[in-house]
Amino acid sequence: MxxxxxxxxxxxxxxxxxxxxxxxxxxxxxxxxxxxxxxxxxxxxxxxxxxxxxxxxxxxxxxxxxxxxxxxxxxxxxxxxxxxxxxxxxxxxxxxxxxxxxxxxxxxxxxxxxxxxxxxxxxxxxxxxxxxGADIAAGLVDRLAALARDRRPAALVNLTSRELEIVALIESGYSNKEIARLLQIQLTTAKNHVHNILEKLGVRGRGQVMAAIRGRQWGIETAPPPLRVLAESS
CATH class of the missing domain: 3.40.50.2300 (Response regulator)
Structure with missing residues (x-):
């Protein structure tokens, strides 16, 4: 069946x-x-x-x-x-x-x-x-490559070990309150870390942090498989 x-x-x-x-x-x-x-x-x-x-x-x-x-x-x-x-x-x-x-x-x-x-x-x-389409797929790949070249080194240098931990938790879908509980820190501290991460990565929200991880723009080895861009057959 x-x-x-x-x-x-x-x-x-x-x-x-x-x-x-x-x-x-x-x-x-x-x-x-x-x-x-x-x-x-x-x-x-x-x-x-x-x-x-x-x-x-x-x-x-x-x-x-x-x-x-x-x-x-x-x-x-x-x-x-x-x-x-x-x-x-x-x-x-x-x-x-x-x-x-x-x-x-x-x-x-x-x-x-x-x-x-x-x-x-x-x-x-x-x-x-x-x-x-194939032309759009090519443009997306070129753009992702450019972003990786421009941002990856700075992101790796600027993020602290604690911030990398929190990035991984954001990617896994944890809220600020859950992050604070897991890392045994104050909620305000967790919020401050998230704010600093957004500023350092140059993104506007948690969803964009996750998109960046899926695209491996920041070189985080524990990231899940990236978004698969599928070019339509002609």
Whole structure:
């Protein structure tokens, strides 16, 4: 008997209510997908993202959310949660996709993709797979290589042994309170360490620290396998 894939629990974020309602109905009707909730923006999504039953976020980046406004939302999400985020409606061009990848996306679908493509991308994102065209894959690899050359030595020099411990715990999903308990330090001390790590690594939130580790930008040997960039076959 064929094994069913695990149920995928999705939060949809879009400022267009009718768009959210349409996506919600489609996703809820799809076998193996459960809609955890919807929100009109990042602020209203925060209570949903604090819940443990969220596997992936779908962020609408069409219309008013295109360009810088959408990128700002992505950066805010990266600072709030480590849940993978798939964006909807960005152009399939290297500059736009790479900008979103640097902001922490785990996948994307364009206006030309269909619902089946969206479902596949949501599932791939939870497995650490980033599917894109060959030209975009090449651009992503080049960009990651440039970031590694520019940042890796400084990061290794600047992080203390205690900060490296905390980076590993952040990557494993521990909260500041849990880090304080595990390392037997005050909560304020743990928060200060996390703040210093963000500043030293030049990132904006815990989610970006995790993305950096997965990309092995900082040379931490205990990091899990990096995000797999899969070039679509022509």
């Amino acid at each position: 064929e094994e069913r894939p695990p149920t995928l629990r999705v939060v949809v974020i879009s400022p267009v209510r009718i768009y959210v309602e349409g996506l919600a109905r489609l996703l809820d009707a799809e076998p193996g997908i459960r809609l955890t909730g919807t929100a009109g923006g990042v602020d209203t999504a925060v209570p949903l993202l604090d819940r443990p039953d969220v596997d992936v976020i779908l962020l609408d980046m069409t219309g008013d959310m295109a360009g810088e406004r959408g990128l700002t939302a992505l950066h805010r999400l990266a600072g709030i949660t480590a849940v993978p985020c798939v964006v909807l409606g960005i152009p399939d061009r290297p500059a736009e996709v790479i900008a979103c990848a640097e902001a922490g996306i785990a996948g994307y679908v364009t206006n030309e993709h269909g619902f089946a493509d969206l479902v596949g991308t949501l599932r791939s994102a939870t497995k650490g797979e980033f599917t894109c």
